[in-house]
Amino acid sequence: MGIDLQLSEEQELIGSTANEFFGKNCPPELVREYETSAADYPAQLWSQMAELGWLGMPFPERHGGLGLATLDMVPLYIELGRHLVPCPVLDAVALAGGLICALGSEEQQKALLPGIARGDAPIVSALMEPDGGYGPGAIQLQAQRSGSEFTLHGTKVLVGCARSASRLLCAARTAAGENGEGISLFLVDPQAPGTSVERTPNIAGHPLYAVTFEKASVPEEALVGELGSAWPILYETMMKAAVLQSAMVVGAGERVLEMTTDYAREREQFGQAIGKYQAVQYLCTDIAMHLHRTRLLTLQAAWHIDSDRSFLREAALAKAAASRAAAAMTFAAHEVHAGVAFVIDYDLQLYTRRAKHWEYNLGDLRYHLDRACTESGL
Amino acid sequence: MVDLCPDDTPELKAWRQEVRDFLEKALPEPWTFWYDYDEDPASWERYLDFWRQVGKKRWTALTWPTEYYGLGRPAIEKWILEEEFVNHDVPTYPVIGMHVAGYLLRHGTHEQRCKHLKGIADATVLWGEGYSEPGAGSDLARLTTKAHRDGDEWVINGQKTLGTAAHFCQWMSVLARTDPDGPRHAGISCFLVPLDAPGIEMLPLDNMADGRQNMTYFDDVRVPADSLLGDENQAWTQIWFGMGGERLDNAGPSLGPHAMRILPLLNRVIRYCRQTTRGGRRLGDDPVVRQQLGELMVGVEALKLQAYELYGIAQSGKASRFGEASMHMHQAVYKEFWPHLAQVCMEIVGPMAQIQGGKWAQLNGDIEHYFRASFGNHAGGTSQLKRMVLATRGLGLPR
């Protein structure tokens, strides 16, 4: 009780453990390697994380999880961001896992959650469509019932790790409807007939795919949650995941700030450290200010989630701040570094390009500003 | 008198039409190519082929004196030509050849002009820029590359960094210290150096927008005495400050690569917003997008007018509002607007803008590419430094 914006000692320990672990096991060379690797993600790192319990953090213990709260996960996600860990943790655990926890039958949970926690081939979400919108109206992939099957027709884009995923958790339209009615979730096999998976080169160098369904059939059992009523929980789960995405931006921002202030101390021009120039100090403090407000808003949103308060407004504010910070922090860092960081050998650009993906992921600035208004009763 | 009608005579209108007709033939399809952010050999070939066609017509040297391969035409015609090139989204002339032509026409000897201007006009000889060093960026006067005289030759030793597209160039304009004991700014000279000279080695610095800068090493590189451009120890004022201080010289006026890239880009985004729907509504009807686009239009238009203003001032010879810092003002505005424009265009196009190519890419992935390229806005000096010059030399604030 009281007012405190510090993480607990236990939570800090999760962060410092993860920082140390990724420092050893996820150097920038690995991050670079997985921009072009044929594999979607480093399998060894994935199973190491599973062994540490990090892939089952939010799941109930009876399904192989640790039953941890959002604030316990925030420090892990900060480190995932700081080290640019090229694994689909947010997607598989927070989104797909979160949706299965919230909507799946006991049977589905039993069948699927332990596998996620164990580090099996991931289940990833397939939400976005070429329209580029984030709301329910953008979900236009058709799923038509015929007997005991559904037939899928349409395209999902920006789907992470689709080639190596065991299942895609795919949002589809089973009926026309306003305000999110008529949206259902299906677990689909990306290798199934009628499904084509195509890697789309992208700014982050992430394994992002376009998945096209042409009369792909899925059995009734593939439905997760009730027919036609997935949107409210899907929306909430996306907002929760957006808070963890914000934590990743905080972690990346920490590293960007560190790189930039180190450079400003070392680099000399006109006979003194450039960090002495107020123009450079303004840029460094821009990073710090964006970083800090994003951290505070992220902690607040996580606390709202954990204490069963309404959290949608707070989550929208956190991700809006994170989206803006993602662009602003990397911009300022490049201004300070000038020429050296334009060369790809320099690690800053790894952050800059991923920050752009994170700026969009689970809702961009514009979407979350709009949500913040809606969730404030406007 | 305010006047924004460059072609108010039938002759000039006809000239504009001639340029248009040429472009329709030489580049029938719109084509976005930026030499500093592209390594594709086939695109380079096509690009150079285009400029060689321009060179054959001598439009590269439109305003140069006829005795130096030019056509001796008035500046206004060059201006009209540039406008049409911009409207047609023509890729800009390679690297810094046009700057070098400007130096040669201002400070070069008759022999140097005869030797070098033809290759620049033909676009067959490309020139790179060898100014920055690892320890000397903003503080260029701290450069340590040295040149000393040995008989009939200069001997150059040192290292130059971030040479844009230098691996495509045959020659380089190199700044080196020729008076180690003199004041920082007063001991620097400019040399015209063939890049195949013994002792030169070049290593790639791949950049984050698919182009390449270079680290160039000079190890006892010998060039003949007449490789010195301008006066010994005077390069700071003659060459370097000249780049930021004036552009409208004998090489003719230029809208600048800035305008040449951003005008067509914004036009493409506007077209995209007209043709694309999101959530069942045309992007161009979306009130947020309209605000964003409107604001970008103000920025682009203002930049264009700054270029017009510089042209007008150079023609009339009247003093400009910010004196010798006018160009720095223009560049600071541009250097800050460029990343802003790129960011806002990414926001407008939305999450699909992340995709770089293939069937799902929007606008061929060019906005994403432009966004990455915008982190190279420090080429030619940072906005912070440009502002510093504007503040001190333009506004008279204490240094």
Ligand SMILES: Cc1cc2nc3c(=O)[nH]c(=O)nc-3n(C[C@H](O)[C@H](O)[C@H](O)COP(=O)(O)OP(=O)(O)OC[C@H]3O[C@@H](n4cnc5c(N)ncnc54)[C@H](O)[C@@H]3O)c2cc1C
């Ligand atoms: C895409 C690109 C292409 C280039 N092409 C070429 C080329 O072809 N040939 C060539 O010679 N060079 C080239 N350059 C180099 C370019 O000229 C330098 O990058 C530029 O001058 C800045 O120098 P720097 O990168 O060393 O940054 P620094 O000078 O190290 O600056 C670092 C930071 O300190 C700030 N700073 C420095 N001094 C001050 C001060 N006094 N007050 C306030 N702030 C200050 C800067 O604004 C910046 O934020 C290129 C650079 C880029 C990015």
